[in-house]
Amino acid sequence: xxxxxxxxxxxxxxxxxxxxxxxxxxxxxxxxxxxxxxxxxxxxxxxxxxxxxxxxxxxxxxxxxxxxxxxxxxxxxxxxxxxxxxxxxxxxxxxxxxxxxxxxxxxxxxxxxxxxxxxxxxxxxxxxxxxxxxxxxxxxxxxxxxxxxxxxxxxxxxxxxxxxxxxxxxxxxxxxxxxxxxxxxxxxxxxxxxxxxxxxxxxxxxxxxxxxxxxxxxxxxxxxxxxxxxxxxxxxxxxxxxxxxxxxxxxxxxxxxxxxxxxxxxxxxxxxxxxxxxxxxxxxxxxxxxxxxxxxxxxxxx
Amino acid sequence: xxxxxxxxxxxxxxxxxxxxxxxxxxxxxxxxxxxxxxxxxxxxxxxxxxxxxxxxxxxxxxxxxxxxxxxxxxxxxxxxxxxxxxxxxxxxxxxxxxxxxxxxxxxxxxxxxxxxxxxxxxxxxxxxxxxxxxxxxxxxxxxxxxxxxxxxxxxxxxxxxxxxxxxxxxxxxxxxxxxxxxxxxxxxxxxxxxxxxxxxxxxxxxxxxxxxxxxxxxxxxxxxxxxxxxxxxxxxxxxxxxxxxxxxxxxxxxxxxxxxxxxxxxxxxxxxxxxxxxxxxxxxxxxxxxxxxxxxxxxxxx
Numbered sequence: 001x002x003x004x005x006x007x008x009x010x011x012x013x014x015x016x017x018x019x020x021x022x023x024x025x026x027x028x029x030x031x032x033x034x035x036x037x038x039x040x041x042x043x044x045x046x047x048x049x050x051x052x053x054x055x056x057x058x059x060x061x062x063x064x065x066x067x068x069x070x071x072x073x074x075x076x077x078x079x080x081x082x083x084x085x086x087x088x089x090x091x092x093x094x095x096x097x098x099x100x101x102x103x104x105x106x107x108x109x110x111x112x113x114x115x116x117x118x119x120x121x122x123x124x125x126x127x128x129x130x131x132x133x134x135x136x137x138x139x140x141x142x143x144x145x146x147x148x149x150x151x152x153x154x155x156x157x158x159x160x161x162x163x164x165x166x167x168x169x170x171x172x173x174x175x176x177x178x179x180x181x182x183x184x185x186x187x188x189x190x191x192x193x194x195x196x197x198x199x200x201x202x203x204x205x206x207x208x209x210x211x212x213x214x215x216x217x218x219x220x221x222x223x224x225x226x227x228x229x230x231x232x233x234x235x236x237x238x239x240x241x242x243x244x245x246x247x248x249x250x251x252x253x254x255x256x257x258x259x260x261x262x263x264x265x266x267x268x269x270x271x272x273x274x275x276x277x278x279x280x281x282x283x284x285x286x287x288x289x290x291x292x293x294x295x296x297x298x299x300x301x302x
Numbered sequence: 303x304x305x306x307x308x309x310x311x312x313x314x315x316x317x318x319x320x321x322x323x324x325x326x327x328x329x330x331x332x333x334x335x336x337x338x339x340x341x342x343x344x345x346x347x348x349x350x351x352x353x354x355x356x357x358x359x360x361x362x363x364x365x366x367x368x369x370x371x372x373x374x375x376x377x378x379x380x381x382x383x384x385x386x387x388x389x390x391x392x393x394x395x396x397x398x399x400x401x402x403x404x405x406x407x408x409x410x411x412x413x414x415x416x417x418x419x420x421x422x423x424x425x426x427x428x429x430x431x432x433x434x435x436x437x438x439x440x441x442x443x444x445x446x447x448x449x450x451x452x453x454x455x456x457x458x459x460x461x462x463x464x465x466x467x468x469x470x471x472x473x474x475x476x477x478x479x480x481x482x483x484x485x486x487x488x489x490x491x492x493x494x495x496x497x498x499x500x501x502x503x504x505x506x507x508x509x510x511x512x513x514x515x516x517x518x519x520x521x522x523x524x525x526x527x528x529x530x531x532x533x534x535x536x537x538x539x540x541x542x543x544x545x546x547x548x549x550x551x552x553x554x555x556x557x558x559x560x561x562x563x564x565x566x567x568x569x570x571x572x573x574x575x576x577x578x579x580x581x582x583x584x585x586x587x588x589x590x591x592x593x594x595x596x597x598x599x600x601x602x603x604x
Contacts, residue, residue: 020359022427023366024417029427032358056334057322060463061363061448062384062420064325074403078389078396082364083413084420085387086452087380091511094380101376106415111385113408114452115326116462118364118386125324125331146363146448150388150416160418161362209393 005233009283010156016287025152026160033289033302037278038163040300042144044190045165045272049142054167061146061161062116063125070128070254073120076207076215080149082118085111118148122166123269127251130170136260138171140179157232157239157276165272170252172259176266177246183270184244187228191241193299194281196230199238203227224248230280241276245269307535311585312458318589327454328462335591335604339580340465342602344446346492347467347574351444356469363448363463364418365427372430372556375422378509378517382451384420387413420450424468425571429553432472438562440473442481459534459541459578467574472554474561475568479548485572486546489530493543495601496583498532501540505529526550532582543578547571 013019020029030038049056062084068074074081087097087110097110119125122145130139143166151158169179184200191198203225204216219225225245229238245268251257252265259265281300285292289302315321322331332340351358364386370376376383389399389412399412421427424447432441445468453460471481486502493500505527509517521527526548531540547570553559554567561567583602587594591604 020431022361023368023430027362027364027366027418029362029431030360035358035360056337058332058337059324060329060331060461062329062450062463064329066325069403069406074389074400078391078399082386082388082416082418083409084384084450084452085410085415086384087376089380094511097380098376101371104371107385108387108410108413108415111410113387113410114384116329116384128325129322129331148364148386150386159362161364209396211393 006155010154012287013156013279013282018282018287019156024160025154026158028156028159034275034278036302037281037300038274041190041272041274041277042165043301044193044299045167046142048186049167052140052167054140054142056142057126059119059122059125059143059145061119061148063119064128065113065115065117067124067128068117068120071124071251072254073124076205076212077120079208080120080151080206082120082148082150084114084116084118086114088112119145120149121147122164122271123168126168127255127257127267130257130265131255132257133262134171134257134259134265138169138175138259138265140170141168142166143168157279159275162276163274165274166269168267168269170257170265170267172261172263173266176268180244180246180268180270184226184228187242187270190299191228191230191277194277194284194296195293196277196280196284198241199229200226201229203240203243230277232276232280232283239276239280240273241280242270242272245271308457312456314589315458315581315584320584320589321458326462327456328460330458330461336580338604339583339602340576343492343574343576343579344467345603346495346601347469348444350488351469354442354469356442356444358444359428361421361424361427361445361447363421363450365421366430367415367417367419369426369430370419370422373426373553374556375426378507378514379422381510382422382453382508384422384450384452386416386418386420388416390414421447422451423449424466424573425470428470429557429559429569432559432567433557434559435564436473436559436561436567440471440477440561440567442472443470444468445470459581461577464578465576467576468571470569470571472559472567472569474563474565478568478570482546482548482570482572486528486530489544489546489572492601493530493532493579496579496586496598497595498579498582498586500543501531503529503531505542505545532579534578534582534585541578541582542575543582544572544574547573 207215227240228242231238249264257265506518528546529542530544533540551566559567
């Protein structure tokens with residue numbers, strides 16, 4: 001039932017020209033309506049971020065590979081990373097490359113790994129820019145970027161390339177934890193204004209392999225991650241549309257970020273999967289914006 | 303002088319927190335001011351595209367690798383392509399990968415090439431979605447995406463990751479050529495409203511290697527490419543901020559797109575390098591928006 005519901009909704013999205021298939025699972029062009037929904041959702045988060053006095057920064061979809069090495073990302077999520085490789089050869093090398101391209105073979109051995117990877121989350125490139133001392137009270141950022149996770153899927157709510165909006169708090173432990181709690185309290189309102197039922201729950205990240213089980217258990221025990229979930233496909237397996245993550249001193253240690261008092265900075269982030277929220281609206285209220293409930297149209301400005 | 307001017311401007315951009323260095327040449331975070339400039343520039347292009355009745359579509363920063371094979375992109379621009387590679391192994395493979403990561407070595411032989419590459423231009427993923435017959439009069443699209451070109455540089459106007467805005471016309475040869483001519487006429491106004499001097503000239507793409515010289519010569523002879531240039535660094539070597547490209551039947555042939563009359567469709571595109579226009583404004587008028595000329599502030603809504 002779950003699978004059938006997904007496939008059916010995907011067909012509607014494609015026939016309605018909301019998502020435009022590009023020939024690779026989880027990679028789609030997006031219609032004007034869909035883009036406008038994301039812009040309006042972003043505006044709601046803007047308002048909160050401005051109210052809080054967040055500094056706004058946008059990052060490109062590629063980030064330094066070195067960030068993943070330093071943070072231990074490849075220990076935990078090697079399966080999700082997209083690494084960027086490029087051709088740096090001469091005419092002879094080019095001829096060898098073209099042979100592989102034309103024959104539809106793998107080009108790997110004609111390419112070299114660059115210093116870049118696709119951003120797996122919006123906040124990763126921020127931390128290395130903060131090395132050093134924070135002002136009293138710490139700092140607060142409002143971030144946006146395209147993210148990539150290598151998990152090809154037929155689920156329209158599990159895209160390989162998607163927009164993530166994050167806010168990040170850096171400073172003393174108590175302030176950081178209070179800030180995360182505030183976001184957990186304020187976020188359900190956004191989903192309620194879209195007539196979506198949201199459930200807040202503790203969660204774990206998709207840690208890789210045998211070692212991953214221990215990481216998940218530790219993350220759950222310490223309540224490091226919460227998610228706001230919306231039933232898109234069925235009540236039993238709701239989809240996460242926002243997450244609230246406390247990282248302790250992890251990024252502070254790795255990038256040597258310290259508070260005005262000289263202690264290692266704590267960090268937390270709240271992240272929104274904008275496409276997922278838009279898809280939840282479309283699944284719940286249909287693909288014709290004019291027929292959505294008045295309050296939903298008001299929230300999304302249609 | 304050129305180099306010094308560039309280095310000096312880059313220092314100003316970084317000290318003014320307009321561009322945020324990420325440790326890799328040509329890859330930067332962007333400030334709220336910079337993002338707002340791009341949004342406003344986009345709104346000017348929106349107005350033209352809406353006036354023309356263009357269909358708006360947004361594409362993600364990754365596109366199918368197959369598009370590059372079919373279009374012959376790797377024949378001409380192999381040096382610019384960013385190919386996406388991923389880890390698909392098990393726990394044993396993970397251990398081997400981690401060893402390379404931790405030691406700062408190349409990970410290539412632990413990864414496999416995916417079906418995705420970074421988009422080198424915004425319009426490439428559009429054409430394969432149009433296979434088949436066009437309606438009478440053809441079609442018109444308004445596109446946006448993040449693009450990637452592997453050309454690490456210290457020139458702030460030569461980013462590896464940048465926003466491209468494109469409009470694309472597909473149909474009968476005469477309509478397509480007229481449409482391109484119309485954009486060449488209307489675009490200088492946008493730059494004049496920013497107090498930037500713009501020069502329209504024929505141009506060539508950076509075709510690779512020995513064979514590339516012939517391609518350049520052929521492209522120039524046929525006047526397939528025009529560029530709108532703005533002197534950012536010096537009068538002698540102005541920077542292209544927009545390009546106007548007529549592709550003939552190339553994409554129509556490759557993706558089997560035909561007009562209502564049954565002939566192979568012709569295509570043309572106009573592309574804007576939004577970051578370059580914003581950088582030209584900052585170089586010309588300074589980094590403090592409040593001190594820009596009144597008309598420039600009006601155009602950029604500050």
